Amino acid sequence: MKTIPQRVDLPFVPALEGLRAVAAMGVMVTHVAFQTGGTVAILERLDFMVAVFFALSAFLLWRRRGRHSAREYYLHRFRRVMPAYWACAAAVLLLLPGAGFTAAQVVANLTATQIFVPNGLAQGLTHLWSLCVEFSFYLALPLLARVKKHRVAWIAAAGVASLGWAWVAQLVDVAGVNAQIWPPAFTLWFAVGMLAAEYEGRVRAPRLVWPFWLLALACLWLASREWFGPRGLVHPQPAEFVGRVVLGAVFAACLVVPYALGARSLVLESRLMRLLGLWSYGIFLWHVAVLWVVFPVTGIPFFSGHFFPVLVATAAGTIPVAAASYYFVEVPAQQRLRQLRKRPR
Numbered sequence: 001m002k003t004i005p006q007r008v009d010l011p012f013v014p015a016l017e018g019l020r021a022v023a024a025m026g027v028m029v030t031h032v033a034f035q036t037g038g039t040v041a042i043l044e045r046l047d048f049m050v051a052v053f054f055a056l057s058a059f060l061l062w063r064r065r066g067r068h069s070a071r072e073y074y075l076h077r078f079r080r081v082m083p084a085y086w087a088c089a090a091a092v093l094l095l096l097p098g099a100g101f102t103a104a105q106v107v108a109n110l111t112a113t114q115i116f117v118p119n120g121l122a123q124g125l126t127h128l129w130s131l132c133v134e135f136s137f138y139l140a141l142p143l144l145a146r147v148k149k150h151r152v153a154w155i156a157a158a159g160v161a162s163l164g165w166a167w168v169a170q171l172v173d174v175a176g177v178n179a180q181i182w183p184p185a186f187t188l189w190f191a192v193g194m195l196a197a198e199y200e201g202r203v204r205a206p207r208l209v210w211p212f213w214l215l216a217l218a219c220l221w222l223a224s225r226e227w228f229g230p231r232g233l234v235h236p237q238p239a240e241f242v243g244r245v246v247l248g249a250v251f252a253a254c255l256v257v258p259y260a261l262g263a264r265s266l267v268l269e270s271r272l273m274r275l276l277g278l279w280s281y282g283i284f285l286w287h288v289a290v291l292w293v294v295f296p297v298t299g300i301p302f303f304s305g306h307f308f309p310v311l312v313a314t315a316a317g318t319i320p321v322a323a324a325s326y327y328f329v330e331v332p333a334q335q336r337l338r339q340l341r342k343r344p345r
Helices: 014-035 041-062 070-095 103-110 126-144 151-171 183-199 210-223 238-260 271-278 280-298 307-342
Strands: none
Touching: 014 041, 014 238, 014 271, 014 280, 014 307, 041 126, 041 183, 041 210, 041 238, 070 103, 070 126, 070 280, 070 307, 126 183, 126 280, 151 183, 151 238, 183 238, 210 238, 271 280, 280 307
16 A cells, blocks of 8 residues: 555545445344344354444544544534434333333443443343443543554554453453453454544555455454354353454454545445435444344244344334434434534523
């Protein structure tokens, strides 16, 4: 790759909007694979799309660091993520049949602290553990942005050092708490996006992107082998977890970095993919709750196979709900909160 002069502007990157849709759909596929019994091992490891989400967020936010005050930044993040998050959490906690939520689960999920609370993960909302991690990154970013010198070295060093968290997590001896998925564990995934932002405009995008997709597919295949780490929802051992995090970082880099540096894609930039990208937050939020309803509605038992019909039913239910969430919750809430912010005292 040749070095080119650094850009001062921050152009919109349409391919990343489509990639966000791919990541959301990939997370949905992996949860359907888990809940139907994991007949195709490689589909389970599409949970690496969480790494793509982390890298995307880190890239988009790090490239804009310092352009707003910390207060304005936090208000913007709040408007962007919390209204839809609360709408989904409240709907599931109130309406999901037969879940039997505890008071601790209700409070933890409404405050996005469920990964720190014993048995805090609630049915229909278990996937929101990753938003707890991402929200932690949002909170830390203004502090991280104070680093002015040797940023690339600091980001890379933090990413590598975070791999040791897999062993530190074992010291947290609290029943019902999985410290292995606390925010420090995934610093490397955020580092991928931050480093991409550091080199945006300084390094040319690769002309061919398909080799990166092939490498990402190879990461999925490798991570899905039982000799590499346990399948299903079994917690890996520290060394296995580190291997999974490293492969997830490579996977995220393959999918995010080429487009972050300016590579184009007719598919990802298509009108359909960009539209799904607008709804991607809703797709991520709602698909597990929809999946939870699909099984009793279709009469298909959990972990009994039938991957494709369950996937089709889940997608058919999730996408309209996600679109409604975008147009009737996300957009109005952001507009209303912005108006309240501008109202004179």
